[in-house]
Amino acid sequence: MLWFSSDGTPRRTATRDGARMVSCSLFNFPSASQKTSSGEEIVVTMLQFWLAAVYSAAALVSAVSADDSYDAQAKAIVDTFSHAQLIGQMTQINIGAVIDSETGGLNETAVRENAKLFVGSYLNTDWSEPYEGKYGNNASEFREMIGRIQKISMSVTGGQPIIYGLDSVHGANYVDGSVLTPQQINAGASFNPDLLYEAGRMTARDTLAAGIPWIFGPILDISQNKLWARTYETYGESTYLSTVMGVALIRGIQSQNQTAACAKHFIGYSKTATGHDRTNVLMSDFELLNNHMPPHLAAINDANVLTIMENYISLNNEPVIANKKILVDLLRGDLKFNGALVSDYNEVMNLNMWHRVADDYEDATISSLTQTSLDLSMMDGTTTMPGTSVVNEFSFINAGLKLLKEQPDQEARIRQSVERIIKTKLKLGLYTNPLPGAELVSMVGNEKDKELALEMARESIVLLQNDDNVLPLSKKSSVFLTGPSADDVGYQCGGWTKFWQGVSGNDMFPNGISIRKGLGNLVGSNSFSYFNGLFINGSISNANLTKTVDLAGRHEFTIAAIGEETYAEKPGDIDNLALPKGFEEFIEALAATGTKVIVVLLEGRPRLLGSIPDNAVAVIDAMLPCELGGQAIAEILYGDVNPSGKLPISYPKDPANVDIPYNHLVTTRCAFDYCEMQWDFGAGLSYTNFSYSNVTLDKTSITNVHDTLTATVTVTNEGSRAGKEVVMLFLIQPIRRISVPEMKNLKKFEKIELKAGESKKVSFTLSYDDWSVYKGEIGAGLPKIVESTAYVVGIGADTDCNVYGDPSIKNGLCADFTIDASGAPAS
Structure with missing residues (x-):
């Protein structure tokens, strides 16, 4: 041309x-x-x-x-x-x-x-x-x-x-x-x-x-x-x-x-x-x-x-x-x-x-x-x-x-x-x-843009498992890197990248940093070993498996980067959310050597992991951080960056709950009522510890549905390093007459940064739009309704307010209030 x-x-x-x-x-x-x-x-x-x-x-x-x-x-x-x-x-x-x-x-x-x-x-x-x-x-x-x-x-x-x-x-x-x-x-x-x-x-x-x-x-x-x-x-x-x-x-x-x-x-x-x-x-x-x-x-x-x-x-x-x-x-x-x-x-x-x-x-x-x-x-x-x-x-x-x-x-x-x-x-x-x-x-392509994309990747990567605080790694650690996504920027980006269905490899990404390159940038390319014989479909030859297992056994830590190939729209249809069986067998073989396996997931949807978490000491869900993702992953692995991402989606554990969101109806039940997830919506660990306390409401009774209510919580960084925390407020309506209620609904959030030992009061204001619901009438001007009933505020993604359990059991991160809507005009 x-x-x-x-x-x-x-x-x-x-x-x-x-x-x-x-x-x-x-x-x-x-x-x-x-x-x-x-x-x-x-x-x-x-x-x-x-x-x-x-x-x-x-x-x-x-x-x-x-x-x-x-x-x-x-x-x-x-x-x-x-x-x-x-x-x-x-x-x-x-x-x-x-x-x-x-x-x-x-x-x-x-x-x-x-x-x-x-x-x-x-x-x-x-x-x-x-x-x-x-x-x-x-x-x-x-x-x-x-x-x-x-x-x-x-x-x-x-x-x-x-x-x-x-x-x-x-x-x-x-x-x-x-x-x-x-x-x-x-x-x-x-x-x-x-x-x-x-x-x-x-x-x-x-x-x-x-x-x-x-x-x-x-x-x-x-x-x-x-x-x-x-x-x-x-x-x-x-x-x-x-x-x-x-x-x-x-x-x-x-x-x-x-x-x-x-x-x-x-x-x-x-x-x-x-x-x-x-x-x-x-x-x-x-x-x-x-x-x-x-x-x-x-x-x-x-x-x-x-x-x-x-x-x-x-x-x-x-x-x-x-x-x-x-x-x-x-x-x-x-x-x-x-x-x-x-x-x-x-x-x-x-x-x-x-x-x-x-x-x-x-x-x-x-x-x-x-x-x-x-x-x-x-x-x-x-x-x-x-x-x-x-x-x-x-x-x-x-x-x-x-x-x-x-x-x-x-x-x-x-x-x-x-x-x-x-x-x-x-x-x-x-x-x-x-x-x-x-x-x-x-x-186009300036350095400030690269820093922005890198910061987005840093703040989005989610640490889901960290047994015995094995992460962050010391830069002197003995590390082996493997997996089909370890040195592939295309797999970090997914579909709609360069072409509709995306593309694998590194050649098309002049700004790209794979995990392998990111580790090299931090600790030097000679400070860790790398080999991958595993394909993205989970298949591996006996010879490559033997070599991979041998290398893993020689290192204290093995970082295994696995996940999905690229796809978009209809060509990405699958019938089984489980990762290919070869990935489970691969991680199991690595763990059997005694090396401590750290799994990094590069995926566009939360694939079922089977035994993988049990055979890993840490799991990071990087999702699709794209070009600069490898650098961000490396910085999190070695502690240069404190992870702050939170799951925006429930991570299912088995096929029975692949279509159950965090705010499912209270009638959506599995065995023993709770549909166990691998990790819940909002999950995400940090290298420091945050505590929540002193949840208060500025009022506990509302008689004007257009009034407001302010909830306040104190968040404290109890760890030894600075970190970012996403403070989430959920609203629960235990009884709702117009329709079966949801378990809970996220209504507010704020991402804050606290130094070690620092505390901060975080306040959220709730209003009519938060406790009202649309009547379900299309073509009628979006009429809404507020019911006269009790409501519960819950602070924190993993907070269980036990609204249908023993009322004598209280959670300090939950607070009740009531609304009297009897005098409210029709909406």
Whole structure:
């Protein structure tokens, strides 16, 4: 492939699928080291097309106008649109559709043909695998490609810019050279929204540097079944934690002012009964509103998220993509969302191909457009799903045009959708600068970003087992390192890394530090031994096992890094949560030598461990800390960093409880009532000891449901070193008439840092939103109810308030209060 440098000279880079590509620059693009003057010239060139169009620049292009003027501006633009322009704006094309299959280069003819159809959006990376040492487009190369698309599109459409979207879900993971942050599950484990806000800013900056103003994230799904392949993309199983972290990331992303976040997936996607991706979900409206809706409501009301994405499932046997109750009554009515709603990938056409509720693509398109408030179809029907041979070119556009012709009463609804799309483009300033971010290119991959990603990894890694305080290790300890994840940055990162399904190895990660490299950075590469003959599927040859066992027996400590290969979405489906049996046998063989085995888990979901904890003296769940994870793991192993991560998800012990979250209903019982977990939600050890005492409430009786209550606890660091602790407050309603109550619900948390011997009072204020519940009525304005009954506050993740046991047995970390709601007005 030949790209052209800013000076016009060709330079060789990679291609996909072995093809060669020659691309000609239409105009100079700023390189990472240049000023923005050439970028500004690009904007002027593009803007000239728009100024020559039929619209009045003075009336239509004020990208910095007051927010209440965007609706009027968008309407003024859309009022001039023909039917073809309307449907084209609602169409989003995968970039692969305009990449020449022979050369691997941008097919400008295809771009121009799309522009004639007024296509308003593109998405994705055009890379699916590495080639000749290159792994994707850097920011400048993305800008070159998108700039050409913008220029062609605007020249054909009379100045209408396209909007480009990308799945930047843990850093700008498709922008080569960008620093990758830990996955969302790690962000949840950090319990640190401030770090996540900064990660959002970095992600937005690097994505915008590539000329891309639309980020498909964060995921606001609530993890429900640990088998689910997208568990690592969530913040865990707590509705409140997901709400706080989601708001933080959205605020960070949108703080750039030229970048839009996209909250996904609306709604209920994660509650899969089988653990398989994209299955039918059965759920009551009460559960939907109380457990799954709050993060989306906060994204809209507290973070002003600009866009939302629906999802792949059918909810109670009705596909969400054609579900009026969900995408009109709930989203537009109850939640009052007035931003752009985009489908998930190819989901409109999936009404025919996957859900089988539509006769063909035309029927699918018309069903979705007439039954929902969908604004943008991600994919237009020209690209088929794997395993099919169906191609129906521009199905979405053709069907949309047919709808407007045969059902003219639908035009007002279509224009409203397009106004939301145009308003998003106006808010992002695309009418005045269609290729934003030129001044940011030089900032991609800077040292400050690496420190941020490293700190996120440090604060997210969870120490789950530490028998006899074997950790931290002395830097003079005799150590043997083994396991398939010990020297593999790709396994530290998981899916959505470089490519959709992720990638193994170290070569693609110039910023990457594996565990092996991290240990070397701390103690020197000659201070420990390393060998791995074990594959990621748990298989090992007899010869390699013999060598590994021999090396383990010669060392006091053996660090075994094991876990999962990379995956994303449906290809990550599994039927058994247990790690491959070979891993258990491997750890057992190591322990039999007398070495003290320290297990480090690199995994996207909590895999069943069987006998592994019994054969280990310590277990660290690193989850997917990504590029800098190896350094963070090494620092925790040797005590340079005191671990502070907490499990954002219950860690199951056997197959019977893989779908039981910490806040399960009180009627969800196993043998002897308690569904034993390997480790509970909120578990996480430290190298110091924290104690809680003096839990007090500022009142024990509430007669006005809109009053507040303050709970206070004293936290003391009783150990010999400084450490961070996540203080959690849970609320319990032992008796609830409207619905069976949960065991407990996380309502507040705060991460604090205490010096050795230091104490601190931590206070939490509870209010109406904490003790009220939604009635389970969609389309009624989200009515809530507070019951007159007793409530219990519990401080600490492992605190048992014994609310159904002997009332004479009291826990000092629990406190009771009552609410009299008899005088409360109906909500």
